[in-house]
Amino acid sequence: MKPAPLALAAGLLLLSLGAPAGAKPKKPVWPVPNPTLNQPGFQPSSSNRQISGVFGPRLKFGSARYDHHEGIDFYAFFDKGLPRGDHSVFSVLDGVVTDVIAPGNPERTETGNKVVVTHPIPWSALGGPKEWGNVRTGYLHLSRISVQKGQQVKAGDELGKAGETGYTSTVHLHFNVYRAGGRDVNVNPARLFSPKLFKGVVLPVHKKTVQIEFLERDKGAGTALARVYLERNVYGLDGFAWQVDKDSSRVISFEHVTATMRDKRDTGDQGLIPGLRLFPLRYNGGEALERLNAKRIPSSWPVSRYPVPNGKGVRLGYDVLATGIPEDAKKLTFVVFSVFGKKVKASPKRFQVER
Ligand SMILES: [Zn+2]
Incomplete structure (x- = not known):
């Protein structure tokens, strides 16, 4: 798009x-x-x-x-x-x-x-x-x-x-x-929006407004997990991609989901995009998480494994899990992109946990 x-x-x-x-x-x-x-x-x-x-x-x-x-x-x-x-x-x-x-x-x-x-x-x-x-x-x-x-x-x-x-x-x-x-x-x-008119008030997707953490690569399970934090008032986020060597099929675009997967879009994190699972961490600011009944979060969600710090100023967070990664895959790149075509890319030098 x-x-x-x-x-x-x-x-x-x-x-x-x-x-x-x-x-x-x-x-x-x-x-x-x-x-x-x-x-x-x-x-x-x-x-x-x-x-x-x-x-x-x-x-x-x-x-x-x-x-x-x-x-x-x-x-x-x-x-x-x-x-x-x-x-x-x-x-x-x-x-x-x-x-x-x-x-x-x-x-x-x-x-x-x-x-x-x-x-x-x-x-x-x-x-x-x-x-x-x-x-x-x-x-x-x-x-x-x-x-x-x-x-x-x-x-x-x-x-x-x-x-x-x-x-x-x-x-x-x-x-x-x-x-x-x-x-x-x-x-x-x-x-x-006109980004110029709202400069400093709303924030574009940019390396200063997006923080990417690489949490885990599990070679046995074929998974890699990244966490993204975005400053509040970041707008225009359209999704994420995990590139695995030359395979760039693991992409989720929120507008694409809206346009083509209306029946499936609310059914959870399962199966929307082959090879990619998305776990929104919070909604409506930090207070939402506190008020959330954590026991109701499905235990398969990485939320439970990597607790979300209750930091102020961070309003949005997603865990993005790539699956089906070949064991010998060498280059992994994580991409955050916006409807304006802006991208933030990062590659893990080493994962925090590697098994
Ligand atoms: Zn609404």
Whole structure:
């Protein structure tokens, strides 16, 4: 999958929005702050409106259930000055409301109150393939909905209030970004971020934000285990690869799982990618692990063998196990990659434990 060249995308985006010639180009700011109301939006910022859940597999909050999170979550809980459930949710771009899931709709059980906006921006203007169609965005778990299906909205218009309707454990905005496909497919919402605009606030996949530890190679069992830590607010992570000599088939891309393995994606770590198993260590920050009932973690999970340090500042962790490694394999390389094509590669000089 080609990464979206976001630096180039800004100009194209404007063209597609039909900015009048000579008008000062408006940068695509995502998410849109609301200057008129001076209300907190959901932009990741120096306040505590932080990303609380990223795109991809996770060890679900409060359980040992593995699930594949297909959007980005933003805290809407801790901001000062507004009562719970009273944070506005804004359309990130101009568009038309094409779906509203409100009380009475059976889908609401899971998504809660939900609004989908279709934007007049083809993915091809953002570096995506033509068949991805137009960019659409979804806003889930709202406490209130303030728009109707068919309504035109401008970037920054309020769509509703962040809430905790549907399957959720707290007040937050779950933000989805879709592309067309055999069915509607979620892509990593980070594709709409402009990394430049959020420099220092959200962090790209980079050797400074990614820490790789090599834990074990078991030659008899044909396995190698690496652990990855990512700083909080790292966005755009799309997955991992274990390269074994010239064999580069052990790759998991979270967007690929979303697009092609919807039925299997939540069934645990088993069998999604031959030769690779993934164990998300924590979700929702360090506190999630403390609140997790550790006894319910399947004993086969490496979590139990290599306890996760309860360090502050580390928000995400995955153990990534390569299997089926030939005993005589010489060169092992571990790769962390993002939807923007950024990669961090590392090769173990020696494993901590080698059997
Ligand atoms: Zn979510």
